Amino acid sequence: MKARIYIKLKPEVLDPQGKAVSGGLRTLGFDGIKDVRVGKYIVLDMDEGIPAAEAEKQVKDMCEKLLVNTVIEEYEFKIDT
Amino acid sequence: MKARIYIKLKPEVLDPQGKAVSGGLRTLGFDGIKDVRVGKYIVLDMDEGIPAAEAEKQVKDMCEKLLVNTVIEEYEFKIDT
Numbered sequence: 001m002k003a004r005i006y007i008k009l010k011p012e013v014l015d016p017q018g019k020a021v022s023g024g025l026r027t028l029g030f031d032g033i034k035d036v037r038v039g040k041y042i043v044l045d046m047d048e049g050i051p052a053a054e055a056e057k058q059v060k061d062m063c064e065k066l067l068v069n070t071v072i073e074e075y076e077f078k079i080d081t
Numbered sequence: 082m083k084a085r086i087y088i089k090l091k092p093e094v095l096d097p098q099g100k101a102v103s104g105g106l107r108t109l110g111f112d113g114i115k116d117v118r119v120g121k122y123i124v125l126d127m128d129e130g131i132p133a134a135e136a137e138k139q140v141k142d143m144c145e146k147l148l149v150n151t152v153i154e155e156y157e158f159k160i161d162t
Contacts, residue, residue, distance in 0.1 A: 006087075006122050021123070024147050030139060032128035041087050041122035042102070047113035058111060066105050 001046045003059045005067060005077040008039030013072045042067060055079055082127045084140045086148060086158040089120030094153045123148060136160055 009015050015037050022036040044062075046055060059077050068075045090096050096118050103117040125143075127136060140158050149156045 008122060008124065021148070025143055028143075028146055030143055032131055032139070033125060034128065035126035037124045037126075039122040039124070041089060041120040043089065043118045043120070044114060045116035045118075047115065050113055058113070062106055062109075062111055065109055067102070 001048050001050065001055060002080045003044040003046060003055065003077055004080070005042040005044070005059065005063060005075055006039065007042070007063075007068050007073050007075045008037050010072055010074050039073075052079065052081060082129050082131065082136060083161045084125040084127060084136065084158055085161070086123040086125070086140065086144060086156055087120065088123070088144075088149050088154050088156045089118050091153055091155050120154075133160065133162060 009018075017038040018036040021038060022033055025033050025036070044059065046058075050058070056079060059079065063075050063077065064070060090099075098119040099117040102119060103114055106114050106117070125140065127139075131139070137160060140160065144156050144158065145151060
């Protein structure tokens with residue numbers, strides 16, 4: 001069972017890495033870019049036996065306790081069975 | 082129009098950051114974890130006027146030229162109109 005977690009900075013938090021990527025893309029001639037945000041993408045490979053509701057609870061817990069800095073970041077996740 | 086790009090290390094490439102996260106989760110008592118891979122999640126905010134096929138071509142180009150190291154990383158993307 002795989003859990004895919006998408007973490008990005010909250011919209012009100014400045015993203016210098018995104019700004020740098022945006023500048024790089026413009027230098028390469030890509031003009032249609034308004035904004036770039038760079039975040040993290042985490043794939044967890046979990047034991048198959050865990051019931052879906054329990055897995056969901058566990059992943060939320062992992063995000064809040066370790067993976068996400070909830071002061072400046074927001075997250076979503078998706079579990080494929 | 083938003084393009085969401087998901088970048089991760091190829092399966093055969095060692096992921097020390099993923100190993101560290103996996104160790105951290107185990108230390109916190111999460112036992113059901115088999116593997117963790119840490120990648121990047123990039124959200125591009127693009128001009129609305131670009132036709133979907135053209136946007137797709139541009140994002141692919143951006144990935145190959147700047148955003149992804151295709152030697153060790155693989156990517157997928159999704160464009161929301």
